[in-house]
Amino acid sequence: MATSNDLKNGLVLNIDGQLWTVIEFQHVKPGKGGAFVRTKLKNVLTGKVVDRTFNAGVKVETENVDRRDMQYLYRDGDDWIFMDTVSFDQYTVSNAVVGDSSDYLLENQVANVSVHNGTAIIVELPASVELMITYTEPGLQGDRSTGGTKPATLETGATIQVPLFIESDTKIKVDTRDGSYIGRVN
Secondary structure: OEEHHHOOOOOEEEEOOEEEEEEEEEEEOOOOOOOEEEEEEEEOOOOOEEEEEEEOOOEEOEOOOEEEEEEEEEEEOOEEEEEEOOOOOEEEEEHHHHHHHHHHOOOOOEEEEEEEOOEEEEEEOOOEEEEEEEEEOOOOOOOOOOOOEEEEEEOOOOEEEEEOOOOOOOEEEEEOOOOOEEEEOO
């Protein structure tokens, strides 16, 4: 158990028998009345995001979640196989848990996996990853400084927007949170 004052990003709460992770929180002290904590919570299983307000000092039930670095090994149908880098135990993670992370996940890549009661519930990639562009249209002469973008297909199969001067077989850095182009990798 923790109080609403102990809430922080990444904390997993048990509310009405469901697991929710804290995405955002803000302590609010209005001029009149008692303080409260405004939070944005994401359901661990369904991915649904809700806003919830807790009065200051209210007890909330927290869940013990073990966060581990795991290496992605291979895909087996709709399941993803990860290996704990310390104990070498293998975990089967469902497609729903991996979610949008699959757009930026390569074999042998390390991700942070949260485990609750022996089941993987959250897969978090690093903030940025380096991926190769397998296909993009060639840029036109004179388009190099306009700041325009074009679609490019990554080696994982995902499509993102890149500047016009980027060509196929170029290694780039991609932000895994929003899928945006960060820069070229030398």
